[in-house]
Amino acid sequence: MAFLMHACAFGVKIITLPLLIADLLGLLSFYKRVFPVIMSGFVSSYNDKMNDKKRELFRNLSKFYPPNGPLRVLEVGCGTGANFEYYPNGSKITCVDQNPYFRTYLEKSMAKNDHLVYDNFVVASGENLQVVEDNSVDAVVCTLVLCSVSDIPKVLQESKRVLRPGGAFFFLEHVVSDPSSWIYFFQHVLQPFWYYFGDGCETTRATWKHLEAAGFSDLQLRHIEPPLFFILRPHIVGYAVK
Numbered sequence: 001m002a003f004l005m006h007a008c009a010f011g012v013k014i015i016t017l018p019l020l021i022a023d024l025l026g027l028l029s030f031y032k033r034v035f036p037v038i039m040s041g042f043v044s045s046y047n048d049k050m051n052d053k054k055r056e057l058f059r060n061l062s063k064f065y066p067p068n069g070p071l072r073v074l075e076v077g078c079g080t081g082a083n084f085e086y087y088p089n090g091s092k093i094t095c096v097d098q099n100p101y102f103r104t105y106l107e108k109s110m111a112k113n114d115h116l117v118y119d120n121f122v123v124a125s126g127e128n129l130q131v132v133e134d135n136s137v138d139a140v141v142c143t144l145v146l147c148s149v150s151d152i153p154k155v156l157q158e159s160k161r162v163l164r165p166g167g168a169f170f171f172l173e174h175v176v177s178d179p180s181s182w183i184y185f186f187q188h189v190l191q192p193f194w195y196y197f198g199d200g201c202e203t204t205r206a207t208w209k210h211l212e213a214a215g216f217s218d219l220q221l222r223h224i225e226p227p228l229f230f231i232l233r234p235h236i237v238g239y240a241v242k
Contacts, residue, residue, distance in 0.1 A: 035199045036080065036102045043082040046144075049227055050172070057172060057237055058086040060220075064138045064168050070117065074137040074162060076126040076155065077145030078102070081109025089115045094132065098125045099199075126155035132162045139163075143172040146207050148200040156214040163242040169216070170239045175223075176204045177234045187231045194231070208236050216240035 047054065065071050071091040075083060078095035079102055087093065093116050095106060100123045110118050122131050126142070126149050140159040149155050159169045177183035187203040194203055208221055221238040228235075 031196075031199060032099055033101050035099065036105055039102075040080050040105050043080050046228070047082055053224065053226060053237060054083070054086050054172070057170060057239070058083070060168075060239055061088055061091075061139055061170070064166070066138055066164070071139065072137045073139045073141060074129075074132060074159075075141040076129070076159065077142060077149075078106060078121075079144075080105040081113070083141060083143060084109050084113035084116060087113075087116055090117065092117045092119050094119045094137070095121045096124050096126070096129065096132075097121075098123060125149070127151050127158060129158045129162055134161055135164045137162050137164065138167045139170055140167070141170045143170075144174065146171065146173045146210075147175075147202055147205060148198065152205070152207060152210040153214065156210060160214070160216070160242055165242055168239045168241045171207075171211070172237045173207050173235065174203065174228075174232045175207050175234050175236050183230055183233060190231060203231050211236075211240055214240065216242060 061071060061073070071088055072094075073087060073091050074094045074096065076096050078097050081095070084093070095118070097106075103121060106121060110116075124131060126145060140163055142155070142159070146152050146155065156169070163169065176187060191202060191204055194201060208223075211219060211221060218241040219238070220240070221236055224235045224237055225233045226235060227233075
């Protein structure tokens with residue numbers, strides 16, 4: 001099975017070679033404009049299927065209110081604002097995304113979810129949150145983001161830095177499947193194509209290992225398999241306390 005997987009993956013790499021060359025030449029930069037349109041449709045379907053899981057996850061935000069003032073939430077990779085509807089009333093939200101073309105969709109979500117207070121939209125990567133002060137937020141939210149960042153440990157390090165002591169990092173991410181499964185096989189075979197379709201998304205990451213190694217004081221993590229497209233089905237969900 002391993003030989004077949006590597007052979008098939010190599011074949012897909014050959015097929016996607018023109019995409020690699022175009023990317024190296026900067027010819028795919030236009031996709032940054034197109035990707036928010038694709039994600040807007042995907043997010044609607046994803047939220048329908050993940051509604052119960054998201055509500056269950058974000059109910060835990062109530063555990064991390066500060067002694068005074070509103071709950072301060074930093075969302076890394078905010079995208080179209082798909083999580084806004086799940087945040088508690090009056091929460092103060094700072095949004096970060098490295099793709100500036102999400103702004104139009106983000107503003108629509110902000111207008112729709114007027115139970116929240118929006119502080120700022122910052123164009124930045126999760127690896128570099130220098131615009132956010134140390135120990136300044138109660139919760140960092142990161143959903144369907146760690147699959148595409150360039151440095152997961154750096155994102156977790158930055159998230160810990162900006163969290164106040166006792167604050168929490170909330171996550172919901174698709175991950176690599178069990179090596180004995182056919183899902184694992186197809187994740188690796190289709191990955192070269194998926195990388196370009198998903199704007200750098202990787203289906204083959206064991207993200208939970210990075211969370212376990214990040215040095216949080218408490219990690220609440222579950223593996224789940226929601227009813228999604230099969231290579232995206234394996235998920236982890238939970239939160240980690242600074």
